[in-house]
Amino acid sequence: MSPRRGALLQLWRQLPFFLWLIALWMLLWQQFTVLALLTGVIAAVVVTRVFRLPPVELSGRVNLWYGLVFVVTFLGALVRGSLTVAWQVIDLRRQPGAAVIAVPLIVDDDVILAHTAVTCSLIPGSLIVDVDRGRHILYLHVIGVRSDADVETQRASVLRWERRIVNAVGSRAQVRRMREVLR
Structure with a gap:
């Protein structure tokens, strides 16, 4: 692969992150x-040129249907969590x-x-208190547990959020892995 083509491929892969930063700025x-x-x-x-961030390897796959399902379910969880708290x-x-x-x-x-942790922290009633990155374990403080x-139930809820995120933006291999484990 030529250096120019490699640079273009790198830019193409970083485009969703770049667009997300622009949307975040506007929000x-x-x-x-x-x-x-x-x-x-x-x-x-x-942000991307001055601050040398590690490269973010995105899957390059976005499923709009599962993205919509994620957004609608997330908004419902926000309302439900707020009312519950x-x-x-x-x-x-x-x-x-x-x-x-x-x-x-x-x-x-x-x-x-990271997406799963942020999603769980944004829903009222739970908060990420620690992340074991090496073993991929989230530690949450949750209220309403007796x-x-x-x-x-809380653990299953976090895994459902992970599944929704993988279905929306995960790679095909990640989607396959999720389906295999859940069978």
Whole structure:
């Protein structure tokens, strides 16, 4: 492979990350204007060129249907989690109970690990307190846990988020691995 073709392939693989940085910039400023787009491009160039980040190896695969399923389910989980936590706060009859649980993930990929961790932390009622990157284990503090069955329910929930993320943006090999393990 020629050096020029290798550089183009590298740029193509980094394009989703670059576009994500631009979208993140626009979301942070809450502006969807041409000026926000241009400053987002500048910010993305600075972040990717000045700060030497390790290369992010993306799968190059995006499944729009599973992406939509992820977004809709995530929004539903945000509403449900908010209502659940609010109810636990105002229900004076009992304490909600809390636990720190370990959840070993199925897919051995740092990007999937990061996406799963962020997703779980954004849903009210759970928070990532530690990550064992080498063994791909997430440690979560969760509220509303009163029994071992509740712990297993939380663990299964995290694994469902991992499955949704893999289905949406994981590689074909990761999707196969997920299906094999879940059988």
